[in-house]
Structure formats: structure tokens, C-alpha cells
Amino acid sequence: MEQHEIETLRDKVPCAAVLEREGWTVDVKESTTRAVKYRRGAGEIIIVIHNGRGWFDPLSDAKGDVFTLAGHLAGIAFPAAVEAVRSLVGYVPATPSWNCPKRTGIPLSITDRWRRRRPPTIGSRAWRYLADERAIPVSILQAAIAQGLLREGPSGSIWTAHVDQTRQLIGWEERGPQWRGFSTGGSKQLFRLGNEAPSEGFFVEPR
Structure with missing residues (x-):
């Protein structure tokens, strides 16, 4: 399959479609419009981000796009994952009913x-x-x-x-x-702890 076909499929099929087909449901109470938490069974969690185009498992290092999600859930290689995603073209996943009250006023800094x-x-x-x-x-x-x-x-x-x-x-x-x-609206730097100019230093990438 050509790369442009892969990109087209990625744009057409959201991660939610893959999750719904596999029996996952939205945890509305613990979701936001920017990070939708899906559950299936005890201890299984997937969080969908980037407007439905990305995902990660908060209990492991697994993450990626709709193709890696299909492969992750079914334990299949990339070619089979592509075909699984292709079968979902046109499928419209359910839209969560957000019950959070609409925020008013100036957002906090x-x-x-x-x-x-x-x-x-x-x-x-x-x-x-x-x-x-x-x-x-x-x-x-x-x-x-x-x-x-x-x-x-x-x-x-x-x-x-x-x-x-x-x-x-x-x-x-x-x-x-x-x-x-x-943090929403925040910027990143290395986490700093200790003197301004230490003789030795290190940084740790959070998992």
C-alpha cells in the first residue's frame, strides 16, 4: 500500500472506531474533550488524544496512531492492522454525552x-x-x-x-x-532540582 493511502486511512478512521468495535466504552466521568478515557474489563484503559488521532495506555508505554492501536488490541502485525482499519472506513463512533458544566469567566493562569x-x-x-x-x-x-x-x-x-x-x-x-x-497552556523545560550551576547533573525522562 502506498504511503498516501496510509495517510488517507489515518484521516478517515478515528481511534474511537477501533475501540468501539473491540467492545471498549467511554468513561464519561473521567474524560474530557481533549482526553477521552476508554475502559474494557478490569484494569484495561486506553486514553484517546489529538482529536481522536492518537492514543496511549497509561499503564504501559504503548501509544501511537489508529494502526498501532488496532495492532495493539488484536496482537497483529502492521499489514493486518491496516486491513482492520480499512474495514472501519465510514463507521461513525458514538459521541460521548459530556455532562460537565460549561466554564464561564476568565480562565485561571x-x-x-x-x-x-x-x-x-x-x-x-x-x-x-x-x-x-x-x-x-x-x-x-x-x-x-x-x-x-x-x-x-x-x-x-x-x-x-x-x-x-x-x-x-x-x-x-x-x-x-x-x-x-x-498542563494545558503550559510550556516544557527540563525538570530542575538543586543549584543553578551544579558541578554534575542528570535528567530523567518520566514514563
């Missing part, structure tokens, strides 16, 4: 949204996620909290600050047991 969240406390869900599941040493957690770089997000998730060269907040990573994302 990055800084205001950050300030409304509290730092992690010992024993909280966010603390346990970092200390137990991610095995981050307590000394590092305490240092990051002391520098104002961590906040507790929804549902036991953690927010880790991205700051610019002047140490001004510009965004944050969002990680949790069943979620990963980035």
Missing part, C-alpha cells in the same frame, strides 16, 4: 492553577505514588517539595514543575497511577 494545589504530604496518595510505585528517595522528594516543585493533582497524581531560566513556572508534567499528561 498557569500560576494561579498551580497555587491552588497543595504540596505532597507524607502518606498522601501522591506521596505514595512517588515513594512506593516510582521508588523516588524521600530525600529527593523533600528537596523538591522544599523548592516548591511538586503539587498534588487529582486522583493521587503528581504535578512536577517546569520552570524557565529565571525560575518562573511555565508548566508542569502530570503523572499518576492511571494518568499522564501536561
